[in-house]
Amino acid sequence: MTSNAPRSDASGSSQHEPFTVRHAVIDLMRRLGMTSVFANPGSTELPLFRDFPQDFRYVLGLQEAVVVGMADGYAQATRNASFVNLHSAAGVGNAMGNIFTAFRNRTPIVITAGQQARSILPFDPFLASTQATELPKPYVKWSIEPARAEDVPLAIARAYHMAMQEPRGPVLVSIPVDDWDRAAEPVPARVVSTETRPEPFVLEQIGAALDACERPAFVVGGAVDRAGGWDEVVRLAERHHARVFVAPMTGRCAFPEDHRLFAGFLPAMREKIVELLGGHDLIFVIGAPAFTYHVEGHGPHLPAGATLCQLIDDPAIAAWAPAGTAVVGNIRLGVADLLTRPAPKTRPLPALRTVSPRAEPSELMSVAFALQTLAEVRHADDIVVEEAPSSRPVMQNYLPFTRSGTFYTMDSGGLGYGMPAAVGVALAKPGTRVIGLIGDGSSMYSIQAIYSAVQMKLPITFVILNNSRYAALQDFAPEFGFGPSDPVQGTDLPGLDFVALAAGMGCQGTRVTDAERLHDVLRDALASSGPMLVEVVVA
Structure with a gap:
């Protein structure tokens, strides 16, 4: 049965109108704590955002990979599933790199993707997703395009619970554009276990x-x-x-x-x-x-x-x-x-780990010195979101993490996660300093995330380690038979100006080549109330 009872929206107004799929989904999202919608707009998703509730937040990403990366960081930091809205086939395709990363990260994300109207799907219409449920596989836990419009709210409820059950991960629901205004029933409140106790x-x-x-x-x-x-x-x-x-x-x-x-x-x-x-x-x-x-x-x-x-x-x-x-x-x-077991027998303590020697300043700054300086300036509670693969072994020696929830990177090895994830973490942790530690090559996969950080005035410091190359590939090449002086095609990255790129999106930036300046520049950047970019030129 369809309810025609008066309905109060988030602004407090009451309207006599049929209760629709859109109403049911908004109500469900509110009850599940998914009131931040990470999205890039497309035509087949627009009906969801008509009369957008005042207690919801639309988080715009300028490309779908940025959208999913932000949602990943937000979900991990809040420990609750985030809500993503993508366009149909092309939008989901653009997002697939970070959907793969979310799957490897075990991040709970409910992804909704637009679909063309049911009535014209038999005619292979423009912007339709031909096999919408197959497109994201195998890197979602579950995907569905509900058989009926009125099944959409229950499908999203099931998707949420599946995303939250361990091992957690992303799920996808494909929703035809004409489903949102169809009549529906509210989704009953439920409690579903998300954890199991080991045998x-x-x-x-x-x-x-x-x-x-x-x-x-x-x-x-x-x-x-x-x-x-x-x-x-x-x-x-x-x-x-x-x-x-x-x-x-x-x-x-x-x-x-x-x-x-x-x-x-x-x-x-x-x-x-x-x-x-x-x-x-x-x-x-x-x-x-x-x-x-x-x-x-x-x-x-x-x-x-x-x-x-x-x-x-x-x-x-x-x-x-x-x-x-x-x-x-x-x-x-x-x-x-x-x-809970009885205390075991006493054992001798193992030997201490060998500590790396201090890095010293040099004419061409070393990554070790840059990260050692960041460690000295950073507060232990500041959160670092890292995507600098070639610098990670150095980071592990010179930038220690000592508190829970202060470090994030990608389990997948796929690039384009770090910059938007830093934005998502900052949204989830208001007032906490977030540091996006990113390689120059990695940053170019999703640098549009700077725009989102600027628009929301988030306290993020983007630290770009610029060595003008895909260093990880050059360092890895000997494993595949390259000699010490053999060129590795496609791995040099000359001419990138990250301060100019940041300025183009409204973000203040500074380029540092002098090791003696780095401490003061990082100190000031970490004290800023909004986003800042520090480009550090390293060997």
Whole structure:
């Protein structure tokens, strides 16, 4: 039945009109806390925004990849699904790079995509998405184009709950343009569990192995921070005197990098992982795959004599792990259960991690000096969103993160995430300083994000490390047979002026070539009330 009762909108007015799909969806979004709509406008989405509620916020991105990147950062920082509205096939296609990243980041995003009117779909109309549900696969958890207009609100409700269930991730609902004004019923309020407790029987086996081993090592990943399990993991490591490594390609900070037990970062290479974990008889991987590789490797996956255990929120990851015992469930709940066990035997503390020597200023500034200076200026609570792949190993030595929720990068390796994600994080954390630490090549994938930051007057400092090249590819080339002096085609990036690019979008910027100036420039930029860009020319 269709309700014709008086309806009050967000402005307080009352109207006698049929309750439509649009009303039902707006009501549902409000109840689910999805009142920020990340979007780039298209014709087939316009009916959703008629009489846009005053308590909602439209967050404009100038390209669809920017839209999804902002929504990703916002969802991760708020720990709730964000709402994205994209145009049909072309819009979703433009967004696919960051949809892929959201899938790898395990970020809950409800993506709605416009579709042409149902009545003309048989005639292959302009801007129609021919196979709308197939286009985003396999990088969404679920996609649907509802069979009837009145099914759209329930489809979005299901999409939200699926996005929020671990392992979290993006979902997509394709909505024909003429569905929004069709009659519908409100979606009933529901409570749906988003977390599962790991199986006690398997946790008991892992707990017993931890108690019995002599030299444990933990390998932690981004799911620790996503699940809010930071404090529990620290306590478990302290209880067992375990050395703690960060898993390869981890998108969140998962352990305080100034802690006595912190041992460093594992590279995405099998032989080097085995070498770094050598001497440990139990490897406990928490909230990460065991292991993510980037290049083909050979030999064993574990050091000789070591046993592998894994606690992960994704059953697919548990299934492909090459060895050991795996338990699936929420990371925080699983570690909390392990902490209820009786205290284990006392073990000696492992050796301290070797500290990198200080970087000194030089005529052509080093990345190490630039990041060391940023570490000295930055407050520990400032949030860094990073996308500077070639500088990441240096960052791991010179820019430590010591608090939960202060570091984000992409788990996917796909570029174009960092700048818009910084905008999304800043929207989610009002009053918190956000630093977008971006490589020169990476920034050009989604530099339009600066415009969104300016329009919303967000306290973001974009730090562009400009080495005039795709350094990651040049550094990686020897793995594929390039000699030391062999040119790597398409990897030089001369002539980019990031201060001018920022100015064109209304953002103040400064270019720094002198190491002696960097401290003061960064200090002033981090104190600004709105967005600032600092281009740092590095070797």
